[in-house]
Amino acid sequence: MRELLAGLLLLPGLALAAEAPPAERQAELLYLLRQDCGSCHGMTLRGGLGPPLLPETLADRDADTLAEIIRGGVPGTPMPPWGFEITGEEARWLARRLKEGVQP
Numbered sequence: 001m002r003e004l005l006a007g008l009l010l011l012p013g014l015a016l017a018a019e020a021p022p023a024e025r026q027a028e029l030l031y032l033l034r035q036d037c038g039s040c041h042g043m044t045l046r047g048g049l050g051p052p053l054l055p056e057t058l059a060d061r062d063a064d065t066l067a068e069i070i071r072g073g074v075p076g077t078p079m080p081p082w083g084f085e086i087t088g089e090e091a092r093w094l095a096r097r098l099k100e101g102v103q104p
């Protein structure tokens with residue numbers, strides 16, 4: 001009975017986990033978003049050297065496109081490629097947070 005209950009409690013968590021990095025990694029990514037991305041895009045993501053990363057400014061691009069920009073950078077601009085430390089899944093997760101309006 002105990003195992004069954006534990007299993008039922010875990011199910012919704014598993015469904016969410018499939019589309020998102022583990023909680024600790026999420027915290028690291030949000031820290032990176034504030035410290036590293038924030039140095040160009042602004043601590044509140046409202047822009048600086050880099051453009052704002054707000055839901056309204058990202059609305060016309062889907063999360064996959066934004067994830068490719070995050071991993072590949074924008075050649076010829078200061079936007080560096082992050083593929084060496086952010087996986088595709090992590091980049092898509094970050095892109096979805098940005099489109100929702102995350103406050104890192």
Ligand code: HEC
Binds near residue numbers: 040
């Ligand atoms: C050294 C400065 C710098 C850093 C650090 C940086 N960016 Fe950028 N980023 C830019 C610039 C400049 C652009 C605009 C490039 C262009 O002209 O298309 C940009 C563009 C983008 C775009 C596309 C936005 C749009 O509206 O086209 C996304 C998404 C993005 N950055 C996410 C990130 C994320 C996430 C990080 C951290 C992992 C990050 N950036 C770190 C400078 C930076």
